[in-house]
Structure formats: structure tokens, C-alpha cells
Amino acid sequence: MDQNPLLHTFDHPPFSKIENSHFKPAFEKSLKEARTEIHIIVDNIETPTFSNTIEALEFSGQKLGRISSIFFNLNSAETNTEIQKLAQEISPLLSEFSNDILLNANLFKKIKSVFKDKSNEDYSQEQIMLLEKIYKNFTRNGANLNQNDQNRLREIDMELSRTSLSFGENVLAETNNFELQVKDKSELDGIPDDIKESAKNLAEEKQKEGYIFTLDFPTFIPVMKFAENRELRKKLLLGFGSKGFKDNDYNNEKNVLNIVKLRLDRAHLLGYKSHADFVLQERMAKTVDTVHTFLDNILEKAIPSAVKELEELKAFAYEIDSIKDFKKWDKAYYTERLKQKKFDLNEEILKPYFELNRVIEGMFKVASKLYHLTFKKVSDLETYHEDVITYKVYDETNKYLATLYADFHPRAGKRDGAWMTIYKDQYRFNKKEERPQVSIVCNFTKPTKTKPSLLTFNEVTTLFHEFGHALHAINANTTYPSLSGASVYWDFVELPSQLMENWCYESEALKLFARHYQTNEILPTKYIEKIKESSNFMEGLQTTRQVSFGKLDLAWHAMESMNSIDKVKDKEDLAFKDIELLPDIESTCMSTAFGHIFQGGYSSGYYSYKWAEVLDADAFEYFKEKGIFNDEVAKKFRDNVLQLGGTVEPMALYKQFRGKEPNPNALLKRAGLIKS
Numbered sequence: 001m002d003q004n005p006l007l008h009t010f011d012h013p014p015f016s017k018i019e020n021s022h023f024k025p026a027f028e029k030s031l032k033e034a035r036t037e038i039h040i041i042v043d044n045i046e047t048p049t050f051s052n053t054i055e056a057l058e059f060s061g062q063k064l065g066r067i068s069s070i071f072f073n074l075n076s077a078e079t080n081t082e083i084q085k086l087a088q089e090i091s092p093l094l095s096e097f098s099n100d101i102l103l104n105a106n107l108f109k110k111i112k113s114v115f116k117d118k119s120n121e122d123y124s125q126e127q128i129m130l131l132e133k134i135y136k137n138f139t140r141n142g143a144n145l146n147q148n149d150q151n152r153l154r155e156i157d158m159e160l161s162r163t164s165l166s167f168g169e170n171v172l173a174e175t176n177n178f179e180l181q182v183k184d185k186s187e188l189d190g191i192p193d194d195i196k197e198s199a200k201n202l203a204e205e206k207q208k209e210g211y212i213f214t215l216d217f218p219t220f221i222p223v224m225k226f227a228e229n230r231e232l233r234k235k236l237l238l239g240f241g242s243k244g245f246k247d248n249d250y251n252n253e254k255n256v257l258n259i260v261k262l263r264l265d266r267a268h269l270l271g272y273k274s275h276a277d278f279v280l281q282e283r284m285a286k287t288v289d290t291v292h293t294f295l296d297n298i299l300e301k302a303i304p305s306a307v308k309e310l311e312e313l314k315a316f317a318y319e320i321d322s323i324k325d326f327k328k329w330d331k332a333y334y335t336e337r338l339k340q341k342k343f344d345l346n347e348e349i350l351k352p353y354f355e356l357n358r359v360i361e362g363m364f365k366v367a368s369k370l371y372h373l374t375f376k377k378v379s380d381l382e383t384y385h386e387d388v389i390t391y392k393v394y395d396e397t398n399k400y401l402a403t404l405y406a407d408f409h410p411r412a413g414k415r416d417g418a419w420m421t422i423y424k425d426q427y428r429f430n431k432k433e434e435r436p437q438v439s440i441v442c443n444f445t446k447p448t449k450t451k452p453s454l455l456t457f458n459e460v461t462t463l464f465h466e467f468g469h470a471l472h473a474i475n476a477n478t479t480y481p482s483l484s485g486a487s488v489y490w491d492f493v494e495l496p497s498q499l500m501e502n503w504c505y506e507s508e509a510l511k512l513f514a515r516h517y518q519t520n521e522i523l524p525t526k527y528i529e530k531i532k533e534s535s536n537f538m539e540g541l542q543t544t545r546q547v548s549f550g551k552l553d554l555a556w557h558a559m560e561s562m563n564s565i566d567k568v569k570d571k572e573d574l575a576f577k578d579i580e581l582l583p584d585i586e587s588t589c590m591s592t593a594f595g596h597i598f599q600g601g602y603s604s605g606y607y608s609y610k611w612a613e614v615l616d617a618d619a620f621e622y623f624k625e626k627g628i629f630n631d632e633v634a635k636k637f638r639d640n641v642l643q644l645g646g647t648v649e650p651m652a653l654y655k656q657f658r659g660k661e662p663n664p665n666a667l668l669k670r671a672g673l674i675k676s
């Protein structure tokens with residue numbers, strides 16, 4: 001055990017010394033320690049106080065937390081079958097531990113007693129937030145219920161996880177069972193070569209003739225966008241849209257109704273009117289009414305544009321292909337064709353202006369202009385892979401703020417996508433300031449001997465996005481780790497990240513770094529204009545679609561009783577009434593494959609995509625008013641949003657920064673849906 005580096009004291013993770021075999025014993029030992037710390041709190045005979053209960057709980061299990069972050073971060077960025085297998089063993093141990101805490105009646109008694117006395121004490125704002133967070137964590141898990149109701153809650157939770165699992169398995173089975181075979185290559189005109197190639201490989205694998213297309217996103221999307229063959233698009237869309245809705249073993253209608261019913265029962269048991277009420281209590285939006293009004297406001301402006309755009313698409317389809325009966329399977333295709341015709345903006349033209357190292361430098365320059373941060377590349381920190389670059393971040397007084405790990409290129413053990421994660425939180429403990437260790441992980445093309453890593457514009461905004469999350473963590477300045485940095489409500493967490501993306505569209509920022517990697521020429525203004533214009537292309541239709549998903553989510557989860565529901569499709573049609581502009585296809589249903597809300601964690605939260613856009617557009621409008629590198633605005637954003645994390649209600653933080661509540665018009669203007 002002594003040889004186990006995870007059990008020694010360390011500041012930065014000692015990656016080079018960690019072996020897979022160290023994790024299990026390290027978890028076991030640190031879990032035991034964490035349990036002991038909980039026992040000490042519970043067994044304390046003194047009167048429960050903020051310090052001996054709330055703070056003690058907040059700072060318990062620190063070792064376990066550090067080991068978990070290293071382990072799960074590696075499982076995402078540099079995994080292997082051994083780590084994956086370990087994760088299967090360790091995850092249940094961790095959920096058992098967290099359940100044992102949340103169901104510990106004696107612990108809750110102490111927390112409740114501190115909570116009840118809160119008005120008699122002189123707590124700081126941050127202490128009140130922590131107290132409420134911990135108290136609600138317990139009550140939302142049933143701590144205030146009698147034994148019978150608690151048992152019922154456990155049953156519901158188990159039933160819910162079983163049903164959601166079955167929902168997801170059905171969707172997966174429907175996706176996997178579907179295949180569309182095309183024998184003749186001439187039927188595949190327009191489809192990109194690499195998609196055709198993988199369809200051909202799949203057919204070969206299955207020992208079948210020709211090409212096989214599936215419903216996987218990387219296949220589905222390009223076929224819908226590019227296949228000239230209308231019949232092919234139709235078949236694929238019908239396959240996609242009827243997942244979980246066919247008369248077979250994988251039908252999800254019952255699962256949908258069950259999940260909705262169980263969630264409603266759970267909310268009622270805990271004293272809420274609806275599941276959405278329960279969820280939104282812990283969100284910036286707070287109430288169902290606020291979300292409805294929010295979505296309706298946006299729809300009101302988006303639908304007239306959407307109607308016009310659809311007319312334009314129909315006219316275009318008629319003009320080039322004599323299509324008279326424009327259908328759902330035509331939308332993506334003619335949108336793409338029209339976009340090409342109007343903008344002719346080829347990714348390959350832009351890429352040479354976005355060489356990875358220059359983009360990173362530019363991103364750091366933007367952060368330095370805004371928040372006076374300095375990023376120094378260092379080579380004395382250990383990493384888990386040779387591709388990982390390490391930086392130390394300093395503030396304007398040259399004080400060390402954070403460590404930033406950056407891991408940019410794909411490899412076998414890394415999952416898809418891009419994300420920000422933490423190896424160590426920022427917090428203050430025993431009067432000592434602990435600074436955070438932050439990591440950005442992406443999947444950008446690796447440089448070769450002859451060519452550097454050139455990013456698509458989409459990758460540039462992705463990098464700025466993740467960097468925005470990182471800035472939230474880097475600037476954190478709080479006492480308690482669970483309120484630090486990006487530990488904020490779900491519908492607030494994307495503000496710092498989406499805000500950063502805005503600088504990618506501004507020539508004043510782009511000229512800092514967008515230079516041709518061979519000629520050093522600055523990205524021409526005409527391209528910047530095109531990027532902006534094309535990003536708003538068919539925005540009315542896109543917005544309407546996005547908002548309609550939010551509406552469907554609420555239709556299911558803001559219900560206060562199940563009385564009126566009979567058929568899933570009827571309920572869905574009702575939710576989409578007045579929003580869906582193309583004729584309905586009877587054999588398709590969105591809800592039966594809507595994994596975000598019936599399988600993942602987005603129930604009553606789908607609106608938050610648009611909500612976050614409203615926040616970032618409104619925040620950036622403030623920057624634009626005063627100058628995109630204005631010191632005063634940047635300082636307000638740093639002092640109120642980036643530094644304070646979850647220590648204050650987000651709406652209050654936002655108002656401290658902006659001077660007023662966010663106004664959706666900023667987004668509508670940016671999206672070209674209203675005139676300024």
C-alpha cells in the first residue's frame with residue numbers, strides 16, 4: 001500500500017507513477033477514510049453547528065474526490081479495457097457510498113437542525129448557499145419523508161432507472177436493426193465519398209451486395225443533407241423517425257408513459273406539483289411559467305421567419321428539381337443546396353487561417369486582454385500522455401491562479417467530442433488557498449510532418465467554448481469546492497463557454513490570430529462576413545425546431561396529472577400544434593426515441609440550450625456596446641460571474657454583471673430574427 005502513489009499526498013497528479021492496479025486499493029482505502037469522516041460528524045455529541053456539520057461534510061472525502069477525478073478523467077481521455085472494467089466495479093461502490101450518506105437519518109437530523117437555525121446565525125452569503133444546497137440535496141432525495149414514503153421513493157427510483165434503461169435499449173436496438181441496402185452506386189449521387197465508402201465496408205462486413213446505410217448520426221445526417229436520391233432520403237427519415245414507434249418488441253410508447261407517470265408520482269411524493277416544478281427549483285429559470293413564456297416569446301419571433309424560409313426552400317426545390325409536394329425528407333437537402341448556392345463557403349478555404357498553435361495563442365491573447373491572464377507553458381508537470389501540454393496561469397499581479405492541461409488530438413483511448421474537466425477544485429481550507437487544476441480535451445486533427453493541425457471554423461469555436469468553461473474554473477474564488485467555478489445551475493453553466501465563442505466572429509479578435517499558416521495573410525473580411533451570414537442561415541426554421549423540442553419536453557413533464565393522456569402520439573401532436581410547419585408523418589414519433597429527456601438527464605431541461613444562448617447573446621451585447629475588449633465590462637464579468645461560481649443565485653449574479661435581467665432580443669437580433 002505504501003507504494004501506491006494515489007495514497008500519498010500530492011498536489012498535481014503523479015501520472016507517471018500511477019498504474020491501473022493502484023486504483024482499486026486506493027478507492028477502497030479512501031472510501032473507508034471518507035466513511036470514517038462521516039461517522040465522526042454523526043457521532044459528535046456537541047450541538048450541531050455549521051462548522052461541525054455542514055463544513056465538515058463539505059470537506060469530507062477529499063482524498064476520494066481527488067482519486068475519482070483522476071480515474072474518471074482518464075477513463076474519458078486515455079482509457080483501456082482494464083480501466084473500463086475497473087469503472088464497472090468502482091461506480092457501484094461510489095453510488096452506494098453517496099446513497100449511504102443521503103439516507104443517513106442521523107446525519108440529516110443534524111443538517112436539519114443547522115438549517116432550521118439559519119436565520120439566527122450570522123452566515124455569509126456563501127455559507128447560506130452551501131447550507132441550502134446540502135439540505136436540498138437530502139430533502140430532494142426524500143430525507144423529510146416518513147419511512148413508508150421513503151420506501152415508495154426508492155421503489156420509484158429503481159423502477160425509473162429500469163424503465164429508462166429499457167427505453168434506451170429499445171432505441172439502440174431499433175438503430176442497430178435498421179439497415180438500408182442500396183445495390184446500385186448510381187443511386188448514391190451527392191453523398192460524400194467517405195460515407196459511401198463506410199456504407200460499402202459495412203455491406204462487405206455483412207457479406208451483402210452494394211452499400212448498407214444505418215441510422216447512426218455520422219451516416220444519417222450526411223445522407224439527409226446530400227443524397228440527391230429522394231426515395232433514399234425518404235426511407236432513411238422514416239426509419240429514423242419511427243424508432244420505438246413500430247409494432248414490434250422495441251416499441252417505447254409504454255415506457256414513455258411509465259417514465260412520465262413515475263416522475264410525476266415522485267414529484268407528488270416530494271410535495272411538488274409536477275416533475276418540471278421539481279427540476280426547475282434547482283435552475284435559474286425557477287418556474288414552469290417562466291420557461292413557457294420564454295419559449296413562447298422566441299417562437300413568436302421565429303415562426304414568421306420560419307414560414308418565409310420554408311417558402312423559399314419550397315420555391316428553390318421546385319425551381320431546381322420541380323418538387324411540388326415538399327416533404328420533411330427534403331428540408332435538410334434543399335437547405336444544404338441553397339446554402340452552398342448562396343454562400344459558397346468551403347471549409348477547406350478557411351482551414352489554413354486556423355492553425356492550431358496560432359488559435360491557442362489567439363485564445364490566450366483574448367483572455368489576457370479581457371482578464372489580464374498570462375499563460376506560461378511549463379514542462380515540469382507530469383502528464384498522462386505525451387500529447388498533453390501544460391500551462392501555468394497567472395493573474396495581473398503575477399499570482400499563480402491555476403494549472404491548465406490541454407489535450408488536443410484524437411487517439412484510441414479517448415472518447416469523441418470536446419470537454420473541460422477538473423483535476424482539482426479551487427477552495428480555501430484551514431486558511432489555505434488551493435488553486436484549481438483544469439483540463440481541456442478535444443479531438444482535432446493531429447499535425448503531420450508536412451502539415452500543421454488546421455482547424456475548421458467549427459473546431460475554432462469549440463476550442464473557445466471549452467476555454468470559456470476553463471476560465472470559469474481558473475478564475476474561481478470561493479471558499480467551498482462544491483460552489484466553486486463551474487459548479488452552478490445547469491441553465492447557467494454554458495454562459496461563460498458560449499460567451500467566449502462570440503469573439504470568433506469579431507474581426508478585432510480574429511486579426512489577433514487568424515492568419516494563413518503559409519503566407520501570414522490575415523483572414524479576409526469577406527470571409528468573416530460570410531461566416532456570420534451563413535451561421536444565421538435558415539435560423540427561423542432552426543430556432544422553431546429547437547424550441548419545439550423544449551415544448552415537447554414540457555408537455556410531458558409539466559403535467560400535474562396523468563388523466564388526459566391516452567396515446568403518446570396524440571400528446572405529441574398537441575405539443576407541436578402551430579409549431580410544426582410541414583405535414584405530419586403518421587408513422588413517426590419523436591417522443592419514443594427522445595433519449596435526451598427519457599434516458600439522459602435533460603428532462604424539463606431541454607429549454608436550457610436556448611436559455612443559455614439568450615444569456616450569452618445578451619452578455620456579449622454589453623461587450624459590443626462598450627467595446628469587445630472593454631476593461632470595465634470584462635472586470636464585471638470576471639468579478640461577478642467567473643469568480644463567484646455557485647455562491648450566489650445566478651439571476652442575481654447576472655444582474656450584478658449586466659445591471660438588468662437578460663433580454664431575449666439580443667439573441668433574436670444576433671440570429672437575424674428581429675431587426676435591431
Ligand SMILES: [Zn+2]
Nearest residue numbers: 465469494497
Ligand atoms: Zn459547454
